[in-house]
Amino acid sequence: MGMAFPFSAIVGQDEMKLALLLAAIDARIGGVMVFGDRGTGKSTAVRALAALLPPMPAALAGFHPEGAAPPDRKATVPVPFVDLPLGATEDRVVGALDLERALGAGVKAFEPGLLARANGGFLYIDEINLLEDHIVDLLLDVAASGENVVEREGLSVRHPARFVLVGSGNPEEGELRPQLLDRFGLSVEVRTPQDLAARIEILKRCDAFERTPAEFAETWRAAEKKTLRRLARARAGVAQVTVPDAILARAARLCMAVGADGLRGELTLMRAARALAALDGEVVVGPAQLARVAPLALRHRLRRGVLDETGSTVRIERALDELAAA
Template sequence: MKQPFPFSAIVGQDDMKLSMILTAIDPTIGGVLVFGDRGTGKSTAVRALAALLPQIQRVEGCPVNSEKAEDVPVWVEMADKKISAAPTPVVDLPLGVTEDRVTGALDIEKALSNGEKAFQPGLLARANRGYLYIDEVNLLEDHIVDLLLDVAQSGENVVEREGLSIRHPSRFVLVGSGNPEEGELRPQLLDRFGLSVDVTSPTTIEDRVEVIKRRDAYETDHEAFMVRWKAENALVRTQIESARQSLHHLKTTDSALTDIAALCLKLGADGLRGELTLLKAARAFAAYRDDTAIGRDHIRAVAPMALRHRLRRDPLDDAGSGARVARVVEDVLA
């Protein structure tokens, strides 16, 4: 089985790659929504991100990836609770998935063979402390959207049916991708994504040729291609790990907070989630750049992805949301 296409080998799409790196540095940013045309590398980038994520410490065999032995849910039967390093989980949630597959349900095999009520964990258990990826997220059925909203809000999955009463932690970074021509995203779910980016096909011949070359090399000489990009991927992973360590030592000045509040106020962003997300994203970007304090350059770089999906629609403004944010950023942070 081939390894995923290397993250560092993706041509262009800098905003998309940066947004994913920022959520890897600070998962509390709240996930990423990537909208764009088909064939622009959305799914490729998400699956490639898994190779960059630092490993987590988890109890071996725990279905919810518990960090400590005492965190293992009571319904999990484990004799040995050995802790070891494991890859950060990246779980796909397919369209048409049933609610039982998402939340977990009664283990029918054990019920029939042993007559016991045992819980079979679902995708929300596997995604705990990792990533949950939904391709074509705008086509997701409403009842699954409602379920995800509840879990994203509480950080806990609750299953109450078929005589079961199960709870387990489910904290994950939500990543969604889709084509806007196929339908809009519900506002409640849209608000749950910390960052939002739009991707387009490459517009220059040079970039298109480079995309073709790299994809062809990946498919025809896979091993050599993976070796070629191993060092670049390792560098990004090291930067993510270093940024995680320095994240909470960064200085946040009152002037930076004033800039963030002024931006959101002038844009008319609903609520205060925009300010908080912009602060976290700017802090993660400063840590990634190995800077010691948040400055206007950091705020300017991440403001469009943190705020473009939080704007109220203006029927008198034909500019896209990204352009509106850029215009206000230049005005406020000139």
């Protein structure tokens, strides 16, 4: 695998980068769905974040067959980044059992799939809205449970499959079913930059990275270390961050005000606000963290009124303003 583009060097797309960091801090947030134009750095950002993270213990990554010698406790591997292609079959995704060997020799011969490879890291699916529904169902179930189970002809293999699921798609090419979209923790909208200076800067950085990737990475090493330190502190401290009852009440009132379906939005809102507080170095969630993550956690959970022409983000911001003024 070639060198990844530095996460800190990505121009703009601040909302997408924040959502990815929050999902990396607390996996219970439930992954990230990115909507927007092609060529806006979606897969680049996910790959960059995976590369930024420190190597993880080999025992916590990938698939380890029963009876095999356990990995060296000191051995480490890079955080996995797995790109799931649209044409992937179910066997390639979940893995396959060799029934002939199993029935003939009594050996559970298991060929690990993409879920096993992604264990401990990131699973990225471009154009997830074009993926077959049963595959999306399967992915979301495994992402929620953290375990993959493969059953064939009475034989069963289960293995850990804990990963951050990141999907991307262009709504103009096909909608994702609402009940599936709701299962993603955070939703991000990205657009092609319309600022001339930003577009020029993107061209300069891409060109510099393509010409001399090692030198370009060295230029951004200090910024990458700073981001990694913030992320490491947040991951270590997120469990100690408290959410006051007043913030919980505001989160519930916000979800009621915008008509969010179910309680998953409130849970995600609480977890994302806590993760952001940890990233900010705070020990108590405040209104600022709640307001910042509200569009990420709720915009994809709102029912669209027939006579309501405002977008989801505008409705959420308007509700936040009304709550603040109350």
